[in-house]
Amino acid sequence: MREGASLEARRLASLALGRVEDEGAYLHLALRGLLRQHATTARAAARATALAAGVLRWKTRLDWALQRVSAWPLTAVDTPVRQVLRVAAYEIGFTSTPPPIAVDLAVRLTRRLHPEASGFVNAVLRALVRASRDGMPAPAGGPVDERLAITYGHPRWLVRRWLDRFGLATTEAILRANNEPSPPTVRVNLMRTTPASLQRRWAAEGIPSAAGALVSFAVEIHLPGRSLEQLPGYDEGLFSPQSEASMLPALVVGSVAGETAADLCSAPGGKATQIAEMAEDQAHVLAFDRHAGRLGLVRRNARRLGLRSLRFAVADARRPPLGAGSLDAVLLDAPCTDLGTVRRRPDVRWRRRPEDVEEMARLQRQLLDAAAGLIRPGGRLVYSVCSFEREETTEHLAYVAERHGMQAVPVEAMAAWRGPRGTGADREGMTLLPHEVRTDGFFVVRFEPLRRV
Structure with a gap:
């Protein structure tokens, strides 16, 4: 990704996260609105989406780790700066982005959004890099519901509810699964084609796919960042974007x-x-x-x-x-x-x-x-x-x-x-x-x- 597009992806992610936090916006709608306002590449849009979603998955852990290396309460930091810190922390702890690049991009973005805070962002993120050499820090003790909520990025009330119902092992398995990627799926219109035929067509155009895990007419798409509505066959009515679980009721x-x-x-x-x-x-x-x-x-x-x-x-x-x-x-x-x-x-x-x-x-x-x-x-x-x-x-x-x-x-x-x-x-x-x-x-x-x- 070009340097300008890299910065733009992080800016869009930070702005969308700010709208989610301050305005109660839905993430996908916040991103859609921003992408309409700001012309950008499909790759930058996909990266912004992935970064914003990653921050929301791991927010409590990112905030816990950032707070340990910050001299200021994170809640006292202005919203734009807080979101920049979270995006960079997510990259440092959970992506393949080299930490120095994540820090550099965050500092440059802060200079655009809130120049006087760039030194603070630089110091906090460099300290976080040092603290994250063995992975993003997480609490080792404390009440089990609080520890799990921070470690896996879920609200504490929900973790407590699941612990009461399922016990520790199953609750932790659910929390872990909730932070794993789920491949997008489509429901093949059997009146017009078959899963095998559609997959052959996509393979010929370099679009990787696989049979669904649960339903015989479901197909998983393994092409991150590609809109399902843009795939060949959508306008012809050959398939419909749909999660496999939601295919069960019919x-x-x-x-x-x-x-x-x-x-x-x-x-x-x-x-x-x-x-x-x-x-x-x-x-x-x-x-x-x-x-x-x-x-x-x-x-x-x-x-x-x-x-x-x-x-x-x-x-x-x-x-x-x-x-x-x-x-x-x-x-x-x-x-x-x-x-x-x-x-x-x-x-x-x-x-x-x-x-x-x-x-x-x-x-x-x-x-x-x-x-x-x-x-x-x-x-x-x-x-x-x-x-x-x-x-x-x-x-x-x-x-x-x-x-x-x-x-x-x-x-x-x-x-x-x-x-x-x-x-x-x-x-x-x-x-x-x-x-x-x-x-x-x-x-x-x-x-x-x-x-x-």
């Missing part, structure tokens, strides 16, 4: 050819279009979302994929405009804390608060109440969230059984699924934990009406 819904199914919270459309594809466009698929703009994403994706079986309506899933018992299948991919996605979206771990879990669980029960009333006799309701917190997942099972007379059933008939089958065959739904799979933490369950004897 699989659990099963075949809907000739049936009427609804996705009650459909934007941006990955699951609704997958249901239509699995039915070879021979179903009636209703896609709802409460936001017209987001529902437009579903429309555009359906058009790109060549699907004609979807119908769209703006609606709040708590009050869907459908008659009782009018559907064969309902998918409720509910709003949730997103705590299963922190591997892909590191800012989520810092956006959430302990009270969010119960708040989301209450909303989910309202949505389940509405969804359960739409099922015909013999139909099914599939509920999913990108979280594995009990309040948002297994604790809903007894509620649905008691209030709506529906039971969780085994989901064994998933021919496309090639991941672990143990949790998928029980009556507690399928829970995916981040350290067990190379995708999001996730939960999906299929409810059917209780059979009377």
Whole structure:
């Protein structure tokens, strides 16, 4: 990367991190806005994205290590300087960037953003380099939840919650997995091509890929920094960007050819279009979302994929405009804390608060109440969230059984699924934990009406 582009990547990363911290912005939206404002190379944009995401993964450890070598409290340092320090610290401790280069770029960037602080930045980072000869420092003692939170860059309340539920070994495995890269994946449109054919086409154009780890029609892309929407075949509707975990709900819904199914919270459309594809466009698929703009994403994706079986309506899933018992299948991919996605979206771990879990669980029960009333006799309701917190997942099972007379059933008939089958065959739904799979933490369950004897 050219010297100017290298400095620009670090400037964009620092600015985006400042917006996340000061304005509560989402990282991907902060970066998108900055990249629109500042013309830069694709390589510099990719580097800025990687640096900002890395800082958010390891923020507590970076701050702990920086504070040990700084004469000033890090919280008293101006936001732009604090972000420059974090970016450089991340490079020093967690990337292959030679430390002298990381320090030099940080000092030069500080001269642009906050000139009077350049000497301070230089002194702190040189001290950090000396302290990091054996890796980024981390606490060796103290309360276990605090030590793990600092070492693995997670909020302490979340670490404590997982320790109480899973114990030390599993919690540490989850924390470690949340900081490992997860390759982006796409769902191949089997109505138009096959995974093997698409991979051959990409290989011919120098784009490395691999079969998905869990789902037979998923493909991993091994080309960091490349936008999936720019890959050959996207405009032709040959694939859709989607995490493997989020491909599970439509699989659990099963075949809907000739049936009427609804996705009650459909934007941006990955699951609704997958249901239509699995039915070879021979179903009636209703896609709802409460936001017209987001529902437009579903429309555009359906058009790109060549699907004609979807119908769209703006609606709040708590009050869907459908008659009782009018559907064969309902998918409720509910709003949730997103705590299963922190591997892909590191800012989520810092956006959430302990009270969010119960708040989301209450909303989910309202949505389940509405969804359960739409099922015909013999139909099914599939509920999913990108979280594995009990309040948002297994604790809903007894509620649905008691209030709506529906039971969780085994989901064994998933021919496309090639991941672990143990949790998928029980009556507690399928829970995916981040350290067990190379995708999001996730939960999906299929409810059917209780059979009377």
